[in-house]
Amino acid sequence: MCGIVGLHLKNAELYPRLGELLVPMLDCMASRGPDSAGVALHDGHAMHVVKDVGPPVEICVRNGIAERGGFQGIGHTRMATESAVTTQHSHPFAPTPDMAVVHNGSFSNHATVRRRLARHGIGCTTDNDTEVASRFIGHQVAGGADLADALRMVLKELDGFFTLLVTTGTQFAVLRDSFACKPAVIAETDDYVAVASEYHALAGLPGIGDARVFEPVPEEVYAWTR
Amino acid sequence: MAAAPLPMDARRPSHTFGPQTIAAIQRMAEEGHYEIRGWGAKRVLPTFDDLVFLTASVSRYPLEGYRERCETRTVLGARRASRPLELDIPITIAGMSFGALSAPAKIALGRAATAVGTSTTTGDGGMSEEERAASHLLVYQCLPSRYGFNPADLKRADAIEIVIGQGAKPGGGGMLLGQKVSDRVAAMRTLPAGIDQRSASRHPDWVGPDDLRIKIEELREATGWEKPVYVKLGATRVGNDVKLAVAAGADVVVVDGMQGGTGASQDVFLEHAGIPTLAAVRLAAEALRELGVEDEVQLVVSGGIRTGADVAKALALGATAVSLGVAPLIALGCNGRTWVRDGVAHDATADYRALGTEPGYCHHMHTGRCPVGIATQDRDLEARLDPEAGARRVANYLRSVTMELTTMARACGKSDVHNLEPEDLVALTVEAAAMAQVPLAGTTWIPGRS
Ligand code: SF4
Numbered sequence: 001m002c003g004i005v006g007l008h009l010k011n012a013e014l015y016p017r018l019g020e021l022l023v024p025m026l027d028c029m030a031s032r033g034p035d036s037a038g039v040a041l042h043d044g045h046a047m048h049v050v051k052d053v054g055p056p057v058e059i060c061v062r063n064g065i066a067e068r069g070g071f072q073g074i075g076h077t078r079m080a081t082e083s084a085v086t087t088q089h090s091h092p093f094a095p096t097p098d099m100a101v102v103h104n105g106s107f108s109n110h111a112t113v114r115r116r117l118a119r120h121g122i123g124c125t126t127d128n129d130t131e132v133a134s135r136f137i138g139h140q141v142a143g144g145a146d147l148a149d150a151l152r153m154v155l156k157e158l159d160g161f162f163t164l165l166v167t168t169g170t171q172f173a174v175l176r177d178s179f180a181c182k183p184a185v186i187a188e189t190d191d192y193v194a195v196a197s198e199y200h201a202l203a204g205l206p207g208i209g210d211a212r213v214f215e216p217v218p219e220e221v222y223a224w225t226r
Numbered sequence: 227m228a229a230a231p232l233p234m235d236a237r238r239p240s241h242t243f244g245p246q247t248i249a250a251i252q253r254m255a256e257e258g259h260y261e262i263r264g265w266g267a268k269r270v271l272p273t274f275d276d277l278v279f280l281t282a283s284v285s286r287y288p289l290e291g292y293r294e295r296c297e298t299r300t301v302l303g304a305r306r307a308s309r310p311l312e313l314d315i316p317i318t319i320a321g322m323s324f325g326a327l328s329a330p331a332k333i334a335l336g337r338a339a340t341a342v343g344t345s346t347t348t349g350d351g352g353m354s355e356e357e358r359a360a361s362h363l364l365v366y367q368c369l370p371s372r373y374g375f376n377p378a379d380l381k382r383a384d385a386i387e388i389v390i391g392q393g394a395k396p397g398g399g400g401m402l403l404g405q406k407v408s409d410r411v412a413a414m415r416t417l418p419a420g421i422d423q424r425s426a427s428r429h430p431d432w433v434g435p436d437d438l439r440i441k442i443e444e445l446r447e448a449t450g451w452e453k454p455v456y457v458k459l460g461a462t463r464v465g466n467d468v469k470l471a472v473a474a475g476a477d478v479v480v481v482d483g484m485q486g487g488t489g490a491s492q493d494v495f496l497e498h499a500g501i502p503t504l505a506a507v508r509l510a511a512e513a514l515r516e517l518g519v520e521d522e523v524q525l526v527v528s529g530g531i532r533t534g535a536d537v538a539k540a541l542a543l544g545a546t547a548v549s550l551g552v553a554p555l556i557a558l559g560c561n562g563r564t565w566v567r568d569g570v571a572h573d574a575t576a577d578y579r580a581l582g583t584e585p586g587y588c589h590h591m592h593t594g595r596c597p598v599g600i601a602t603q604d605r606d607l608e609a610r611l612d613p614e615a616g617a618r619r620v621a622n623y624l625r626s627v628t629m630e631l632t633t634m635a636r637a638c639g640k641s642d643v644h645n646l647e648p649e650d651l652v653a654l655t656v657e658a659a660a661m662a663q664v665p666l667a668g669t670t671w672i673p674g675r676s
Contacts, residue, residue, distance in 0.1 A: 081285035106286050108639035111649040119518050159645040161287050178641070179294065181287065 002091070002104040003029025003197045004184075006074040006165045008172035008224050011191035014206075015044075019060075019068035021205060025194070026056045026075040028201035032104075033077025036090035040100030040167055043070035047098055047169065051076075051090040071226060074167045076102035083128045093131045095138025098169045103130040104197055105162035105182040113158055133158055137166060148221040151175045155219055163216075165195055173223040180218040187211040193224050261493040262401065264591025264601065266394050266485050266530065266552060271502045273485070273530065274539040276658030277651045278667065281637040289636035296632040297642040300547050302345075302524045303385060303454020303477040306446070310454055310477075311363055311385055313547065314343025315628045316643060317537060320482075320528050320551035321367045321387065321458075323349025325402050325411040326489030326591060327555075328608035329356055331600045334558055334616030336360030341621040342628070347387060347549075350400040350425055352414045353379040360613075365456065368445065370399055371425035373415035377448060385478075386445050387456040388438070390429075390467075393486030393503070393529040395495035396460025400425030403490055406594035408603040435470035442475040456480050461506035461529065462499070468513035468525075478524045480549060481510045485530025487552035489601060490592035503529035503540075505661035508648075511544020512663075520544065534630020541631075542646035543662060557623035558616045559598040561588050565610040572610075574598055 005025040009015055018041060026037060037059050038051025048068070052059045056077050060066060076091035083089050092100035107113075110129040113136055117124070122139050124131045133154060140150035147166060151173055154164065163184040166173045174195050176184055187194045187202045189211045196202050202213070216222055239245065250261065282288040289296060303310040319339050324332050326349060337360045339346040345363035352374015353366055366383030368375055380386065391397060402411070402423040412419035432441050442455050457471040458480035471479045483503025488496070501509075507527045514520040527540045528549035540548050552560075563585040564571040574585065577597035581590045591601035599611030635643045638650050652667040653659035659666040660673035 106639075108282070108286055109645040109647055112645065112647045115515065116521065159641050160639055179289075 002079055002102075003032035003077040003201070004074070004102045004104050004163065004165050004195070005029060005076075005197070005201055006072075006102070006167065006172065006174070006195040008072045008193040008226075009070075009191065010193070012071075014191055015071050016069040018043075018070040018073050019064075019066045022073050022075055023057070023060045023066045024204050025196055025201045026060065026077060029075075029077040029197060030056050032197060033079045035080050035085045036078045036087065037076060038090045038092050039065055039073055039075040040092040040094065040102075041065075041068055041070040041073040042167055042169060043068070047094065047100060047167070049092055049094050049100055051092065052087050053085060053090065072167050072172055074100060074102050074165050081106055083126060089126050089128045091130055092167075093128070093134035095134045096142065099134075099138055099141065100167050101130065101134035101137060102165050103133060103162055104184075105160060105177070107133060107158050107160035107162065109159040116157075129160075133162070133164065141168075147171045147173050148223045151221045151223075163197070170226050171223055172226075173221060174216050175221050176216050176218050178218045180216075184216050185213060186216055186222065187213045262403070262490055262592050263493055263496070263589050264487070264489050264491075265496075265589030266487040267496050268589070269497050271485060272504050272655065272657045272661055273502065274504055274536045276504070276655045277539050277653050277662060277664065279538070279542075279634060279638055279650055280652060281634070282639040286639045288639055289641060291633065291636060294636065295641060296636050297644075298628060298632060300644070302526070302547060303456070305454075305477040305519075305522050306475065307385075307452060307454040307477055308450075309384075309452045311345055311365075313345060313363070315624065316541060316545075316547040316631075317342075317624055317627060318344050318365075318526065318547055318549045319346040319554055320486075320549040321347035321349045321365070321389065322551055322555075323351035323400070323402070323489065324354045324357060324414070325349070325351035325406060325603070326601060328596075328599055328602050328611060329354065330608055330611040330613040330616065331555070331558060332357045333360045333613040334611065334620060335554060336364070337613065337617035338554070338620030338624060339363070341617065342624045344624070345384065348383075350389075351402075351411065352376075353382065354414070358382055367458075369425065370427060370429045371415075372430065373417075373425065380445070380448055383449075383453060385454040385456060386449065387458050387480065388441065388445070388476075389458045390471075391460030391462075391482070392458065392488065393460050393482030393484050393500050393506075394488035395491045396462045396482075396484075396500045397427060398491065398495050398499075399427035401488075401490040401492075401592075403592050403594065406603045411603055435474045438471075438474040446475075454478055456526070458482060460486075460499075461501050461503065461509075464501070464506050464509035465513045468510045469517060472514070472517055472519055472523050476523065478526055479510065479514075480526040480528065481506050482549075483507070483527070483529025486528055487555075488591075502661065503527060503531070504658060507540050507543045507545055508662050514544070534627045534632075534634060537627060537631045538634040538643070538646055539651065541643055542650050543648055546644065554620050554623065555600055557620045558600055559611065559619070560596075560600050561586055562598055565598045566615065567610065567612065574610075
């Protein structure tokens with residue numbers, strides 16, 4: 001019901017090409033999420049989140065995403081399930097200035113987790129389930145948890161079906177729930193780690209023929225640190 | 227040719243003075259006292275039946291019944307107790323006294339609870355040897371009467387439940403009519419045999435939350451801060467009472483709605499005091515949320531819970547577990563037409579008729595003449611209940627209810643029954659929508675909120 005993509009560049013020579021590589025990946029996911037799209041890019045100084053309603057390519061062109069560089073980025077195309085189609089409800093969700101989350105799937109106890117977060121003074125601005133998950137992860141990390149541990153806490157506290165992709169100033173992480181029903185594929189080379197909901201989003205990447213391509217197994221946190 | 231119509235006023239019942247009311251007034255005129263009976267409220271009340279689940283479809287996904295696990299494990303009392311109760315299912319057996327129930331009935335309930343990995347509870351009459359032996363996890367009640375309450379049994383208990391009230395008769399005390407006060411029952415309660423017993427409606431050594439705090443501390447000290455302390459309330463001013471129980475230090479709050487059963491009570495209590503379980507659970511959950519302790523203090527809800535659907539709805543509205551009383555008795559054979567010995571079924575209809583009732587309608591626990599050996603102290607009658615067979619039936623029932631519960635939770639996309647939430651429910655009636663504070667089906671309208 002949504003498409004997710006992500007790119008963690010290991011080879012600094014690729015940094016200027018981050019946007020150029022990410023936009024076609026996102027475009028490939030257009031049919032999985034025709035309602036809205038967005039990206040979060042880390043350029044080494046700050047995180048930039050761009051999201052809007054409409055087809056991904058239009059949004060990327062309008063915002064010059066292909067021309068942007070950086071060492072890491074994630075993107076999302078959305079087919080809304082239970083909350084409205086607005087820019088605010090679009091992914092990525094950024095619970096902190098440095099962290100962004102995209103999600104494919106649907107959580108089944110987000111109302112409870114939302115109330116729990118509110119008790120800790122963490123409010124959500126939308127009724128979107130992914131926002132709850134992103135704020136949960138942000139809250140865990142703010143409390144001192146390592147990103148991988150924060151994601152393991154997601155397995156404990158959040159119920160439902162999900163593939164999550166998280167970017168921070170230093171880390172890039174993927175997690176699938178115990179059912180692993182929502183698709184995900186990872187390709188890793190010496191130059192990059194790429195993640196997408198479907199294989200064909202990865203097909204245009206340089207050197208993909210020699211990449212180690214695999215599907216993340218359930219309940220396993222995959223994390224890369226810059 | 228159409229039959230001649232009846233005259234207009236023939237057999238036109240009065241709603242205010244209907245046949246039942248007329249009979250009740252005439253009986254009072256005859257006998258000079260109010261009606262005492264067992265069971266619980268018989269009137270029509272808003273119930274969990276007025277709620278339905280929004281199970282998964284396209285926007286959410288259900289779990290598979292066979293392959294995908296749905297957790298039912300339940301922990302009660304971890305707030306302050308060093309040894310909280312760890313249950314395999316969120317369904318427990320409520321307090322029912324030895325005295326109100328026969329020894330074989332108490333044994334059967336204990337064995338069934340043990341077989342399914344849950345707890346059972348003593349009652350207003352103390353802890354019997356058989357019951358302790360049969361129950362792996364036994365909650366020991368501390369009631370206003372203090373019948374059979376002693377430090378030795380306190381130490382043998384797995385948890386302590388301070389009973390402030392019960393849903394069947396909030397504000398009233400226990401009752402055991404003389405015909406059930408056998409020599410053994412009398413000895414356990416240090417009271418004369420054969421005399422009607424009316425238990426106190428207030429605790430002798432404390433009233434109010436400030437002194438309850440001291441009582442809870444005293445019980446904790448007496449048991450080395452090991453055992454969870456529950457506080458059980460009859461559902462009336464639920465919001466205030468739950469908050470006060472928490473402030474007094476309860477690890478677990480048990481809220482018993484007005485459909486809760488009893489061995490004997492004044493009919494006026496059963497039908498006219500307290501609020502329905504449906505409203506009580508929501509108020510209690512809200513109180514815990516307002517205090518910010520909903521992950522710390524567990525809510526156990528009881529009163530008219532029968533099926534896995536009821537359990538699922540109670541959990542969705544905020545209970546951690548439920549407690550069942552009347553339903554396990556029915557599973558044991560209460561209101562059944564027959565009782566079985568050595569594989570031979572004996573018809574009990576005549577015995578029900580002798581009590582002025584029929585199988586399916588009996589509420590005659592108070593008489594001690596239970597036709598199936600459950601609510602009696604009569605040697606011949608209690609011999610009608612085989613504890614082993616009874617335990618099997620109750621365990622079967624509890625397992626079936628658990629399966630219904632996990633079926634519903636899986637269909638709502640939950641891998642743990644405790645992840646059910648109010649947002650999974652809608653109401654079929656305006657009353658239920660208002661009481662449970664969930665939207666009326668097909669709308670976003672929650673009475674009183676929007
Ligand atoms: S059958 Fe026995 S246990 Fe059931 S209502 Fe009648 S007296 Fe009570």
